[in-house]
């Protein structure tokens with residue numbers, strides 16, 4: 001008998017499956033049409049294209065550069081149209097709506113408040129506009145028959161010097177929509193230890209943070225993020241593969257750092273398509289997530305920047321099912337990993353896993369039973 005739980009899910013099943021997203025940038029996920037609307041309304045005239053389809057393609061191609069630094073240049077345009085309360089509200093509401101439409105049930109979406117002050121907003125006004133937008137998006141999703149919860153992560157830019165201030169901001173909104181902190185931006189030349197004061201502050205406050213590490217720079221960056229800064233999770237972390245040796249006969253040897261990451265169940269926020277664009281990986285089939293999943297690292301699947309990568313959670317899973325033959329069981333494994341690693345309280349994570357994620361996958365895994373009944377009962381009736 002062939003149970004479909006052992007076969008690759010269809011795109012439709014992938015889309016309907018409950019998904020959890022831990023690494024998604026708000027300024028990397030705008031709808032192209034929204035960028036054009038806001039640019040018109042606010043007088044921003046530097047967009048490279050003025051038609052939505054073409055603008056979407058422009059972002060994808062410009063981001064397909066092979067270098068993180070050039071990939072990041074495209075954010076000048078999205079940040080330029082995220083400078084007013086209304087724009088931030090709209091972008092955040094649409095983000096929650098789009099994720100819910102894609103079957104995401106829980107998301108942590110990050111952005112850098114310091115990049116949205118050009119037209120006079122304060123840091124607090126930025127956070128409040130985005131929070132209100134997320135709540136509005138959750139309501140719209142519910143009206144469309146979807147359920148989603150969105151938490152914000154506040155990012156500090158690693159080349160700048162405002163990390164402590166942003167960490168304090170994250171801490172003051174921890175009971176109002178902000179679930180943690182992050183640092184992002186160019187990695188080479190900007191080690192996480194530059195922002196030690198921010199991380200030490202958050203640890204003293206018993207707060208949570210993730211650090212972009214091991215994307216454009218290797219093991220030293222991951223080591224610092226964990227052992228100097230105390231990160232709860234790693235943004236990307238793909239270069240941990242450099243500390244894993246696979247011999248010709250298939251035996252695997254983990255170095256000290258890779259062992260630590262696996263033993264301590266450090267979540268890896270992996271973003272396959274983004275990694276191909278910035279040159280952190282060469283193909284889906286060769287993406288380190290394949291080996292890391294086999295070795296039972298706490299790997300999770302994420303979008304990073306839906307606009308720049310022209311992707312969604314469903315598309316990331318489609319690429320992975322094509323490359324590795326992943327089943328619904330694998331998808332559930334990644335999703336439960338992500339939910340376990342979220343920054344919301346333990347009881348809420350557990351309820352999400354037991355009452356939303358597992359029942360959702362159980363339902364999908366049972367579909368083959370009824371398909372078979374439909375075909376066999378038809379032929380039985382014809383034959384009898």
Ligand SMILES: O=c1[nH]cnc2c1ncn2[C@@H]1O[C@H](CO)[C@@H](O)[C@H]1O
Nearest residue numbers: 025072075110111112155184185212
């Ligand atoms: O993959 C990434 N690696 C490092 N930084 C990133 C990545 N994607 C986006 N950003 C940076 O994070 C800022 C806040 O959201 C973005 O403006 C971008 O500069």
Ligand SMILES: [Zn+2]
Nearest residue numbers: 025184235304
């Ligand atoms: Zn990122």
